[in-house]
Amino acid sequence: MNSTVNGSEFGSVVVGVDGSEPARRAALWAAAEADRRGSPLHIVYAADTEGRDLYISADTIERGRGAGSDLLDETAAAVARLHPGLHVTTEFSLSAPATSLHRSAARRGTIVVGNRGLGGFNSLLLGSVGLKVAAGAKTPVVVVRGTGDVTTGVVLAAVRDEHDLDSVRHAAREARIRKSELRLLHIWNILESVGSVVTMLDDVEEIAGEQVRHLTAVTDRIRDEFPDLTVEADAEKSVSVSGALVEASHHADLLVMGGRRSHDAMGPTLGWHTHSLLHHAHCPVLLIPRTADRNGSES
Template sequence: MDGATSNPELGSVIAGVDGSKPARQATLWAAAEAARRKRPLHIVYGADTDTRALFFSVESLERVRQAGRELLDSTAAAVTEQFPGLPVNTEFSRSAPVPSLHRSAGLHGTIVVGSRGAGGFNTLMLGSVGLKVAAGAKTPVIVVRGIDNGAESGVVLAAVRDEHDLDTTRYAAREAELRKGSLRLLHVWSILQSAGSVVSFLDDVKEIAGEHVHHLNAVADQVREEFPDLTVQVQAEKSTSVAGVLVEASHQTDLLVMGGRRSPSYLGRTLGHATHSLLHHAHCPVQLIARHQHEHGSGS
């Protein structure tokens, strides 16, 4: 465990809009996040006119441009009305939404997207643009879900697998500090994956549980040292469904922070099974922190 303090830089906030209600709600949520960070909000509309130019008339392209700019203006006005002191700027991009958002985020920006785009068909499911943004991002991405479910709890939840999640947990700690709330670290381990067989599980259950708790406590101790004023709670659970436990835990959470697993065999470069499930079914906004290429594993 690296003992050096590595406070993550929470950069500007970039919100993608497409005219849908979830995107508008996500943009207002992003504005509140930008205000907490004391950073500007950058609103992006990816019109994809470069591709459409091959198939659309000049008049049709002009209508697309006009609609996009009107959408940006109206969204910025709605943000300014609720957050009058927040610096807001807009960008009409000729590229598609996904590369537009990735480019706008640069090295340190946080991308915020809604839980469903204009072409979505189910309010529970993440739209294809949001999924691609999350899968390919090299900077943090927040998918805004569950913001109509009640008052804020003041709790930020970090999903912790092992010490490789220390950087992810640092991001969660910074978010908890900004909210003047508390941080909850949750580690979920699969019984059968850890044991290998029923026989070994029955023989070694205490040793296996102790090993998992050790990894969790190591992360918690480091975070407490780096964020001494922050209340940090730890919880370890055994289950056959990591995603199921995290989805249930998201009921009492303002923000769930987790690492985006780099698994080339599943949905692009970053999304594993548990991550994918959380993005579709969590009851609160989910923040993904891109993992480094040298970190392995396919759990979340």
């Protein structure tokens, strides 16, 4: 079956700006992405002054509004120079950044954020706003990482099992609009598979075969649905799933994965592997929302 890709299928692209250099790079990446998709771009500045009237003076709020409006205009102008045909809208929001972006994306948009904003410490690889946006989103989220100086022509999709089919489909659509190759990568950690028990060689081979079957099932579906796409599939063993994916991200323009979450803590939190990729990947990471499975396993 042939799949079609158009702006309405992807939805709009929503990007947050705050005056930082990572946010500016994210805005330009979001503009290029919207242009590829044929989708509109919506640029949001969140002042985070809602409900703070008793603590912030009217003059301070007004200065912030002016600075935010100027930043929106400057960003929109920079985007227009690079993508003159792109439909761009802007929004000045009084709400908190994560709340503003989630609301603007609604149910159909893709949210784009930089890897660190003005309020973050330099030691933090991903700022608190980015983490809140990713952890609480019900729509796709892109955290823009890497320099983008080199184009590899590869979209990388992390595959754990058949439940990742939706995120891999999204990766296939991304690969097609980029005219890129799609690489499906399944990383399995034998220590996680067998625990601390010493197993026989036959047990290890059986586990390896099961891992490959998961990947093959997804690969066959994607090749059937996207016959015009070059699809490569690899299964690798590693002592660190997230470490192997970080290394693979060196050779990709975009890493797509199902962003599993755990609700065991106070509110939604990102899974361990997801969290690691958002902090350390060498290319932009696109998360497709997915909750933890029944046994609580997550990535």
